[in-house]
Amino acid sequence: MIIYGRNAVREALRAGRRPVQEVWATKRVAGEDWLQGVKVHLADGGQIEQRAEAPDHQGIAARVGAYPYADPNALLRGEAPFLVALDELQDVQNLGAIIRTAETAGADGVVICERRAAEVTPAVCKASAGAVEHLPVARVGNLADFLIRAKERNVWCYGAAGEARTSYTDVDWRGGVCIVLGAEGKGLRRRVAETCDDLVSLPMQGRIESLNVSATGAILLYTALQARLRP
Amino acid sequence: MIIYGRNAVREALRAGRRPVQEVWATKRVAGEDWLQGVKVHLADGGQIEQRAEAPDHQGIAARVGAYPYADPNALLRGEAPFLVALDELQDVQNLGAIIRTAETAGADGVVICERRAAEVTPAVCKASAGAVEHLPVARVGNLADFLIRAKERNVWCYGAAGEARTSYTDVDWRGGVCIVLGAEGKGLRRRVAETCDDLVSLPMQGRIESLNVSATGAILLYTALQARLRP
Numbered sequence: 001m002i003i004y005g006r007n008a009v010r011e012a013l014r015a016g017r018r019p020v021q022e023v024w025a026t027k028r029v030a031g032e033d034w035l036q037g038v039k040v041h042l043a044d045g046g047q048i049e050q051r052a053e054a055p056d057h058q059g060i061a062a063r064v065g066a067y068p069y070a071d072p073n074a075l076l077r078g079e080a081p082f083l084v085a086l087d088e089l090q091d092v093q094n095l096g097a098i099i100r101t102a103e104t105a106g107a108d109g110v111v112i113c114e115r116r117a118a119e120v121t122p123a124v125c126k127a128s129a130g131a132v133e134h135l136p137v138a139r140v141g142n143l144a145d146f147l148i149r150a151k152e153r154n155v156w157c158y159g160a161a162g163e164a165r166t167s168y169t170d171v172d173w174r175g176g177v178c179i180v181l182g183a184e185g186k187g188l189r190r191r192v193a194e195t196c197d198d199l200v201s202l203p204m205q206g207r208i209e210s211l212n213v214s215a216t217g218a219i220l221l222y223t224a225l226q227a228r229l230r231p
Numbered sequence: 232m233i234i235y236g237r238n239a240v241r242e243a244l245r246a247g248r249r250p251v252q253e254v255w256a257t258k259r260v261a262g263e264d265w266l267q268g269v270k271v272h273l274a275d276g277g278q279i280e281q282r283a284e285a286p287d288h289q290g291i292a293a294r295v296g297a298y299p300y301a302d303p304n305a306l307l308r309g310e311a312p313f314l315v316a317l318d319e320l321q322d323v324q325n326l327g328a329i330i331r332t333a334e335t336a337g338a339d340g341v342v343i344c345e346r347r348a349a350e351v352t353p354a355v356c357k358a359s360a361g362a363v364e365h366l367p368v369a370r371v372g373n374l375a376d377f378l379i380r381a382k383e384r385n386v387w388c389y390g391a392a393g394e395a396r397t398s399y400t401d402v403d404w405r406g407g408v409c410i411v412l413g414a415e416g417k418g419l420r421r422r423v424a425e426t427c428d429d430l431v432s433l434p435m436q437g438r439i440e441s442l443n444v445s446a447t448g449a450i451l452l453y454t455a456l457q458a459r460l461r462p
Binding site: 007014093097100101103105106129131134169203204205206210214218219222223225226 | 245246334336438442445460
């Protein structure tokens with residue numbers, strides 16, 4: 001996989017979870033402190049764009065190993081896991097943004113669907129600002145089945161749904177918790193929603209119908225974090 | 232201006248704040264309920280892409296009047312304004328996302344910089360899911376001067392800054408409030424930061440350095456909304 005962008009490459013190097021086989025950078029970027037000691041092929045912007053197959057490479061690209069997906073069951077083994085599960089999320093920008101916020105909120109991992117869903121592509125690595133290199137991301141064949149296993153492990157599953165009667169502020173976010181977010185425009189599939197312990201909604205004060213899924217994720221993740229930080 | 236995307240065109244029609252002069256849609260989209268009574272030119276996807284100059288048009292585009300920016304001073308006239316100010320924000324996706332969340336959080340308006348900043352382009356209309364058509368967006372030549380005027384009107388200005396000692400949870404978000412967000416990667420300019428009544432930070436639990444500005448905005452907007460909803 002060819003990843004690109006400063007944060008994406010820097011975090012791959014820092015995390016060391018997958019091999020960084022080759023790095024290409026412009027002369028300017030190659031001179032930056034964080035690349036000291038790293039073998040870099042000098043290249044111009046056009047050559048890097050060709051490698052990256054994307055214009056927003058920020059002057060750096062790297063060939064790295066395949067993305068090391070985590071074992072979903074391993075995410076359930078901790079004391080009080082703090083997880084996010086995404087039900088057939090489609091957009092790579094949203095996936096990257098949610099992984100980034102999950103990492104800064106101290107979540108233990110993100111679970112995505114194997115089929116009909118965005119996976120960890122180079123665009124996701126970039127959009128996550130490299131958070132994918134640190135935070136475990138696991139794929140599951142059947143999300144509802146995963147949530148059932150999570151509940152057996154005392155992980156409470158809360159799905160975000162615009163029509164839900166429970167407010168996201170009325171939930172106990174401490175202990176084992178999984179925030180479940182649906183696809184853009186579609187929301188949660190029925191069996192996934194039914195498997196959740198509860199569905200929660202956010203107040204909508206404006207004249208448009210819905211929040212973006214990555215904004216919803218950010219609000220729920222930090223609400224949960226605040227509850228978890230309280231003594 | 233040619234706007235595109237279902238929500239962008241629908242909200243322009245619903246809000247009625249600027250003329251919708253012509254609408255082009257694919258046969259499938261033209262048959263949707265919300266377009267009943269609207270004169271639509273049928274076009275194929277390629278023709279709409281040419282008009283929209285963007286591939287993500289969702290089968291619809293419209294020629295509309297120039298974006299009706301609001302008067303920044305009018306935003307300060309209400310009882311207890313709830314505002315967001317963006318200090319030279321660069322990215323149209325972030326601008327659209329913040330305007331969308333500000334609208335759902337019930338904010339009274341968004342203030343952006345006239346220069347060196349993203350403005351309300353068709354991509355912003357799309358990214359905001361049409362929220363720009365409802366929420367007042369005002370441009371100012373000098374953001375620090377605007378914040379000084381806001382403070383004179385009893386609007387408390389809180390800037391987001393990673394290094395701030397005050398937590399965003401330790402602030403009184405009721406009454407007149409302006410959330411001030413900096414540019415991607417750069418944060419707030421010095422004079423803007425110094426003009427704020429206080430700077431607030433969010434906890435960073437992970438191994439990467441920063442939250443995306445639109446995630447930060449979503450978290451602060453909904454934290455403020457929750458405080459404002461409390462009796």
